[in-house]
Each structure stands twice: as structure tokens, then as C-alpha cells.
Amino acid sequence: MTFRLYDTATREVRDFVPLEAGKAGLYVCGLTVQSEPHVGHVRSGVNFDVLQRWLRHLGYEVTFIRNITDIDDKILIKSSEQGRPWYNLAYAMHRELDRAYDALNVAPPTYEPAATGHVPEMIELITELIIRGHAYPAEDGSGDVYFDVRSWPSYGELTHQGVDDMEPAADADPRGKRDPRDFALWKGQKLGSEPDTAAWPSPWGRGRPGWHIECSAMAGKYLGAAFDIHGGGVDLRFPHHENEQAQSRAAGRPFATYWMHNAWITTAGEKMSKSLGNSLTIPAVLDQYRGIELRYYLVAAHYRSHVEFSFEALDEAAVGFRRMEAFLERAAELLGEIPGGGTLCAEFVEAMDNDLGTPGAVAAIHDVVREGNKLIAGGDSAALRGNAASVRAMLDVLGLDPQDSAWASTGSAGEDDKLKSAVDALVAGLLEERAQAREAKDWARADAIRDQIKQAGIEVTDTPTGPTWTVN
Numbered sequence: 001m002t003f004r005l006y007d008t009a010t011r012e013v014r015d016f017v018p019l020e021a022g023k024a025g026l027y028v029c030g031l032t033v034q035s036e037p038h039v040g041h042v043r044s045g046v047n048f049d050v051l052q053r054w055l056r057h058l059g060y061e062v063t064f065i066r067n068i069t070d071i072d073d074k075i076l077i078k079s080s081e082q083g084r085p086w087y088n089l090a091y092a093m094h095r096e097l098d099r100a101y102d103a104l105n106v107a108p109p110t111y112e113p114a115a116t117g118h119v120p121e122m123i124e125l126i127t128e129l130i131i132r133g134h135a136y137p138a139e140d141g142s143g144d145v146y147f148d149v150r151s152w153p154s155y156g157e158l159t160h161q162g163v164d165d166m167e168p169a170a171d172a173d174p175r176g177k178r179d180p181r182d183f184a185l186w187k188g189q190k191l192g193s194e195p196d197t198a199a200w201p202s203p204w205g206r207g208r209p210g211w212h213i214e215c216s217a218m219a220g221k222y223l224g225a226a227f228d229i230h231g232g233g234v235d236l237r238f239p240h241h242e243n244e245q246a247q248s249r250a251a252g253r254p255f256a257t258y259w260m261h262n263a264w265i266t267t268a269g270e271k272m273s274k275s276l277g278n279s280l281t282i283p284a285v286l287d288q289y290r291g292i293e294l295r296y297y298l299v300a301a302h303y304r305s306h307v308e309f310s311f312e313a314l315d316e317a318a319v320g321f322r323r324m325e326a327f328l329e330r331a332a333e334l335l336g337e338i339p340g341g342g343t344l345c346a347e348f349v350e351a352m353d354n355d356l357g358t359p360g361a362v363a364a365i366h367d368v369v370r371e372g373n374k375l376i377a378g379g380d381s382a383a384l385r386g387n388a389a390s391v392r393a394m395l396d397v398l399g400l401d402p403q404d405s406a407w408a409s410t411g412s413a414g415e416d417d418k419l420k421s422a423v424d425a426l427v428a429g430l431l432e433e434r435a436q437a438r439e440a441k442d443w444a445r446a447d448a449i450r451d452q453i454k455q456a457g458i459e460v461t462d463t464p465t466g467p468t469w470t471v472n
Contacts, residue, residue, distance in 0.1 A: 001353045003058060005229075006304060008237060008259040009158050013355055018228050019257065024060040025227035026052060027219040027256070029236055030112065032069040033093035034078050036281045037100045039294070039309060040265040046295055046399075047262045047303040047356075048231050049106045053397055054352050064109040065222045067215060068094055071116050071208055073171075076194055086198055087116075100282040103291040104298075105399045105406045113218045115209065119200045121217040122209045125251055126185045134250040135185055138176025143188020143205035146172070147212075147247050149181050155246045158259065159238045169239065171210060183243050184210035212243035219244075220253055230256035234263050262303040280309065292400060292407055293318040299398050300362045304355075320366070324391065325402050327369045330376055331388040338403070340396065342389025348397075358398065365394045427458060 003016045018024050028048045031041055045066075052064045069075075070090040079086040094114075101108075126145055129135035134151045138144040149155045149163055156162055168180030172187060189199040189206040199206040209217075219227065232241065241259065248255040267280075285294055288311075297317035301307045332338055345368055351360030368391055375384040395401040430449055437445040453460055 001350055003054070003353045004355055005258060005260060006355045008261050011160075014258065016228075016258070018060070019226055022059065022061060024055045024062045024229065025223040026055070026062060026064045026229045026231065027215070027223055027227060028064070028066045028109075028230075029215055029232035029240065030066045030068050031097060032072050032074060033090045033097060034072070034074045035093060036283070037093075037097045038282065039280045039285060039298075041097075042100055042104060042106070042282060043265050043298055043307075044231070044233050044262050045101055045106045046104055046298045048260075049399060050299060050303075050358065050397075051229075051231070051260070051356060052107070052109075053399060054356060057397055062110070063223060065219065066109040066112055067218050068097075068112060068114045069211065069214060070094065070114045071198060072211060076198060086195065102406075103282060103286055104295045105291065105404065107399070111222055113222065115214040115218070118214070118218050118221065119209060121221050122213045123186075123202050125213060125217050125220070125247070127203065128251045129185065129247060132250060132252070134247070136178065137204050138188075140176040142173065142176050143186070143202075143207050144172055144176050144184055145186035145204055146177055146182040147185055147243065147250075148178060149183070149246070150179055152246050152250045154249070156242065158242045158245050161238070161242075171239075183212060183239065185213045185247070186210060212240055213247065215240075216244050216248045216251075216253075216255075219255070220248070225252070226254035227256060229258045229260055231260040231262070234261040237261055260303075263306045265307045265309050267309050285314075289314060289318055292402065293321055296321040296362075296400055299358050299400065302355075302357065302359050321400070324365060324369050324395065324400075327372050327376075328388060328391060328402060331372060331384055334376065334381055335385050335388065338385070338388045338392055340389070340392055340401070340403075342386065342391070342393035344394055344397070345390060348394050352397070361394065361398065365391060368394070427453065431460065 004013050005016055006013050016024075026048070028044065030045075031037065048064075048066070052062050055062050071086070075086050075090050079089040082089065126135060129147065130137070130145070133148075135145055135147050138146065156166070163179075163181060166181050168174065169177075169183040172184035174180055186202060186204055187207050187210055188204065189196075189208075198208055200208060219230070230241065230244075237259075245255055282294075294314070297314050298307075300317055300320070328338060345364055347364035347367070348361045351357035351364060354360070368387060372384060372387040372391065375387055392401055392403065396404065401407075430453055434446050434449040437443075437449065450460060
């Protein structure tokens with residue numbers, strides 16, 4: 001089966017045909033680093049990490065660019081409220097984001113450009129748009145430059161909207177606009193209300209770039225005028241991605257062939273965000289769960305499915321992942337080290353090729369794990385080795401291989417190991433007492449110990465080599 005993905009622009013699942021055989025260019029809109037990352041923020045990072053992993057598994061040479069927006073209205077407002085330089089806030093939050101991605105084993109992109117490092121490329125693109133008649137400096141002397149949406153007949157094609165049906169663009173003062181829907185490419189410096197450090201020289205006076213021009217300029221610099229896939233959160237479709245596409249194509253750049261958008265994580269039916277006060281920061285969640293369990297929770301849902309976050313659902317996901325992890329641990333006790341590079345089962349491949357169908361892929365892994373548990377019970381070590389290697393390989397594609405060295409340095413692994421050792425010792429003592437009761441044919445006592453262990457949320461499995469336990 002050919003790898004197929006849902007293209008937001010055409011609203012259909014399409015075969016992936018790269019512009020250059022054997023290569024894939026991927027651009028994903030990263031975060032505006034204004035605050036601590038929460039679960040909703042990192043979903044995009046995890047989803048597109050799975051995409052790049054699958055593309056690499058399929059043999060593509062992937063160039064993956066994920067930007068950082070480090071100058072923006074929100075950053076300036078928040079830094080002012082906190083009484084700190086805007087660049088200090090952006091830098092600190094960028095570091096928090098890096099830590100969150102590391103904790104969830106999100107592999108770094110090929111390059112992560114920051115907006116402030118690419119102002120010359122943005123000025124060059126704006127100048128080209130003015131020359132082509134698609135942009136204009138405001139006549140009110142503000143130093144603002146706007147994209148003329150009515151000069152580009154295809155404006156609205158990404159989100160299937162007509163210009164007259166759109167709300168006015170609220171990203172700049174409308175006084176200098178020809179049409180309320182025209183959006184800002186360059187924002188003239190606001191003396192007295194914004195710091196001097198937040199402005200750069202330009203042909204239109206000192207100022208800073210508008211949000212939308214940033215990604216067009218950075219995508220063009222690192223992926224060229226045309227590239228394969230552009231991704232981001234579903235909330236970016238309009239106006240951000242619509243504006244990116246319009247200004248890029250108006251400048252003569254074909255831009256993206258495919259558009260992919262991951263859905264929101266919601267709480268109480270609303271998008272998870274700081275403004276709603278219902279955000280869950282990554283450090284807070286990782287105080288209760290391991291990074292690998294949170295990643296499993298995010299991966300197990302299809303990237304285009306809206307997820308209603310709850311700790312109950314995260315608990316269930318953690319239990320599901322621990323079953324896979326426990327199987328690999330039990331297999332390793334019998335086999336020694338389980339090799340990587342196993343064969344992916346057909347159901348897993350079919351699911352992943354069908355628009356990154358991670359729910360089906362996860363279900364396929366659970367099926368293989370169930371077969372593996374039967375092999376452990378039967379003592380078939382030859383078949384078990386291939387089975388366990390397959391589980392590892394499939395988990396690795398999803399970034400969930402427990403034996404990946406990346407997990408060794410994340411979260412509170414040391415505390416987890418201590419806790420596991422302590423529980424292991426306590427359960428081992430009870431299991432030994434149960435074994436003695438069974439040997440003495442004291443079945444009532446043996447059953448009572450089994451029930452005591454079960455009430456603690458621990459499942460005991462009797463195997464040819466002795467009992468093992470997992471947390472339910």
C-alpha cells in the first residue's frame with residue numbers, strides 16, 4: 001500500500017508523491033514561545049515527530065523544519081506584564097519547550113529557525129510582493145506594510161472561503177488598509193509603547209515582521225520555493241496558513257504540495273489554552289506520569305481526532321502501555337537482550353500508511369503482545385524472540401520503545417526505578433508466601449494472598465519460569 005495522507009487543501013486522502021523521488025521536505029509551524037508549554041501545545045510536536053519517523057522508515061531522506069516564533073504581539077504583552085525583556089521571556093520559554101520535547105522523546109528537526117534570525121529574508125519577500133503589486137506600505141506614515149488580498153484572486157482557496165465572507169484582519173491598525181481583510185506583513189515601530197529592541201531597520205522604517213510572513217520566509221530559505229508537506233495545528237488553517245500560502249504564491253513560490261493539520265486537545269469541550277485557565281503544563285503532568293506514558297496517550301489517538309483530555313483517560317492509556325512494557329520485560333527475562341530492527345506486522349504497516357493511522361497501529365501492537373504472552377506461557381523462545389523484536393520495532397516507529405536510550409534521561413527515572421524496586425520486593429515476598437501456601441495445599445491462604453495483591457492493582461501471571469506481575 002502506498003503511503004497516503006489527508007490533504008486539508010483538497011479535503012481528501014491522497015497518495016504521497018514527493019517533488020523529488022526519495023526525499024521529503026516537511027515544514028511545521030512551531031510555537032510562539034510566550035508561556036510554559038502544556039499538553040495541547042506538544043501534541044503537534046509529537047504528531048509530526050511520528051510523521052517524520054514514518055517517512056524515514058519508508059526510506060525517505062527527510063528535511064524537517066520546525067520554526068520558533070520569538071517575536072510577536074503576545075510575547076511583547078506578556079513580557080511587559082512580567083516586567084522583563086521580551087527576548088528574555090522568549091528565550092526562557094524556548095528552553096522550557098525544549099525540555100518538554102526531550103521529556104516526550106520528540107526527535108529534533110533538521111533545523112529549528114527562529115523568527116528573529118530571519119528578518120532580512122522577510123524584508124526581501126515583502127519587497128518582492130510590493131514589486132509584484134500584491135503588497136503596499138500604509139499611506140498613514142505608520143511604517144506598516146499590508147498584503148492586498150484582493151490582488152490575489154486565489155485568496156481563501158486553502159480554507160475554501162470567499163474574501164467577502166471573511167472577518168477583518170485584526171493584526172494591525174486598520175487605518176492604513178485598503179481593505180479591512182488585508183493583513184500585516186510589516187509592523188511599524190510604536191514609539192513609547194514597544195521597546196526599541198523589538199524593531200529592525202527596513203525600507204519602510206524601523207519595525208518588526210508580521211506573524212504570517214515569518215513562516216513563508218523561513219520555509220523558503222530552508223526548503224526552497226516548493227516543498228512537500230506543511231503542517232501545524234488545525235487552528236492555524238485560518239488566517240495563518242491561508243495567509244502563508246497566498247503571500248508565498250503571490251511572490252512566485254509554489255509553496256506546499258500537501259497540508260496536514262492536527263486537531264486540538266480540549267478540556268470541557270474548549271481548546272486547551274492559557275487564556276481559558278485550563279492548561280496543563282508538561283512539568284505538572286510529568287509529576288504524575290512518565291513521559292513515555294504521556295507520549296503513548298498522545299500517539300494512541302489519530303492526529304486528526306479531537307481529544308478531550310482527562311486524567312482518567314491518561315490513567316487508562318498508562319495501563320495499556322505498561323502491558324506492552326511488561327511483556328518486553330518478561331520476554332527479556334527469558335531471552336536476554338531483545339534485538340531491535342524487528343519486522344513490522346502487516347496490520348501496523350497498513351494502518352500507518354493510511355494517513356498515519358496510529359490507533360490501528362497501536363491495536364496491532366497489542367495483538368502481537370497478546371501472541372507474545374502466549375509464547376511466554378508455552379516456553380517457545382525462538383518464536384518469542386521474533387515476536388518481541390517486532391514489538392520493539394513497532395514501538396520504535398512511534399517513539400515509544402522503552403529500550404530507547406532517550407527515555408533513560410527523561411523524567412524522574414531514578415525515582416521510578418527506586419519505587420519499582422520497592423514494590424517488586426514487597427510483591428516478591430507475597431508471591432513467595434503464596435508459593436509456600438500452594439505447596440502446602442493451603443488453597444484458601446493462596447487465594448487470599450492472590451486477592452490481596454489484586455486489590456492493590458497488581459496482576460499476577462503464572463508462567464513456566466514462575467509468577468510475574470504487572471500494574472493494572
